[in-house]
Amino acid sequence: MFEAIKKGLGKVNLLVVVVRVLRAIRKHWCEAELELQQQMDRERALAVRERVIAAYLESQAVRKLQVGAGTNPLPGWLNTDYAPVSDEIIFLDATEIFPFDDQVFDYVFSEHMIEHIPYKEGVFMLREAFRVLKPGGRLRLATPDVERIVSLLSPDKIEAKRRYLEWSAQESLGLYSPEKTRLQIHRPEWDLDHNQMRRTFPDPGSDSACFVVNNFFYSYGHRFLYNASTLRSTMEEVGFVDVRRYQPGESDDDHLRGIESHQRLIGDEMNRYETMVVEARRP
Numbered sequence: 001m002f003e004a005i006k007k008g009l010g011k012v013n014l015l016v017v018v019v020r021v022l023r024a025i026r027k028h029w030c031e032a033e034l035e036l037q038q039q040m041d042r043e044r045a046l047a048v049r050e051r052v053i054a055a056y057l058e059s060q061a062v063r064k065l066q067v068g069a070g071t072n073p074l075p076g077w078l079n080t081d082y083a084p085v086s087d088e089i090i091f092l093d094a095t096e097i098f099p100f101d102d103q104v105f106d107y108v109f110s111e112h113m114i115e116h117i118p119y120k121e122g123v124f125m126l127r128e129a130f131r132v133l134k135p136g137g138r139l140r141l142a143t144p145d146v147e148r149i150v151s152l153l154s155p156d157k158i159e160a161k162r163r164y165l166e167w168s169a170q171e172s173l174g175l176y177s178p179e180k181t182r183l184q185i186h187r188p189e190w191d192l193d194h195n196q197m198r199r200t201f202p203d204p205g206s207d208s209a210c211f212v213v214n215n216f217f218y219s220y221g222h223r224f225l226y227n228a229s230t231l232r233s234t235m236e237e238v239g240f241v242d243v244r245r246y247q248p249g250e251s252d253d254d255h256l257r258g259i260e261s262h263q264r265l266i267g268d269e270m271n272r273y274e275t276m277v278v279e280a281r282r283p
Contacts (some may be wrong), residue, residue: 004094019195044229049090053099054076063105064255065132067094067112067125072261077109095121098128107134111142112262112275119224133282139240140256142248145276146225148215160203164273168207172266173215177205187219231278240280249277 048079056078057063066192069079073088080092095117108129117225129139135195139191152161173190175197184191190221199209216222226234232243248271251257255278 012143015125016155034052045084045091049092049099052090052165057104060106062255064107064109065100065105067108067110068116070113070261072110072111072257074109076106077166085170086247094125094128098132099134102131103134103137106134106137107140108133108137109140109256109259114141115143115222115225116220117223122224123234123238126235126240130238130240130282135282137282138253138256138279139235139282140251140259140277140279141231141276142260142262142277143231143245144216144222144225147227148274149213149225152213157206157209158271164270165208165212166205167267167270168212168215169204173208173209173211175201175211183219188217190219228278230274230278231276235280239282241283243278243280246279247278248272248278249279251279253279 014190043265051146060076060078062076063076066074066076066077066079069077069081069089071082071085074088079089081089082091082093084091087130094113104118110125110129113127151260152165157165172181172183174184174194175190175192176194178194180191199231201211217225230243235243248263248268249258260271260275260277262275265271266274
């Protein structure tokens with residue numbers, strides 16, 4: 001009897017092993033198939049990109065490159081993004097060599113993108129922008145101002161800070177409302193007890209500062225946040241000159257005026273508080 005049981009268990013164990021091996025083979029096959037499909041999709045995207053770039057450069061007298069277009073493709077610009085959302089935008093990884101010859105573009109623009117890559121890759125991106133710009137070409141960057149964000153922690157809560165904190169805590173984070181915001185749905189760690197927030201931190205325009213600052217550093221995929229002096233020094237090290245700061249939407253150059261779109265997401269007042277815009281020229 002014991003021998004029969006032993007043989008039966010042996011058959012069961014062998015069956016379990018066979019099933020596990022088959023599952024492993026299937027998983028490996030599916031992963032290989034997915035990797036092949038992704039490679040084919042990338043090759044097709046690169047082939048399309050070559051044609052789009054050639055057509056753009058041939059047709060435009062003033063050549064303008066946008067890096068990180070997001071949902072804001074600009075008319076008359078070559079719009080690029082790491083994850084294109086429409087046919088108006090082509091693939092470009094800003095941490096790799098740009099697919100252009102030297103000194104091709106008159107303008108390069110990037111809005112709320114450079115903060116999503118580490119500082120080392122940010123320097124590389126600026127070097128590539130410098131390389132593809134013509135002498136006299138201009139670079140325009142819009143990115144969060146980390147000094148403004150960190151200053152929210154200071155005891156001095158001027159009216160602009162209070163309004164930004166109230167907006168961020170209530171509308172963006174949703175800390176004081178039973179209704180979940182889009183951020184709380186995607187980042188459940190911010191789905192806090194709104195009743196506890198109201199009891200412990202009753203003034204959103206002041207008490208929420210620590211939450212707002214932490215959110216800015218740990219949400220949205222931010223990797224490195226710049227202040228004005230760090231961004232200026234980095235741009236000058238790359239070779240840019242005449243580095244100047246502007247308000248969003250404002251510029252001395254018609255081609256660079258009114259091209260930002262971040263205010264559509266958070267409103268003009270909030271965007272002006274958190275965003276710095278810097279222009280520089282390639283000598």
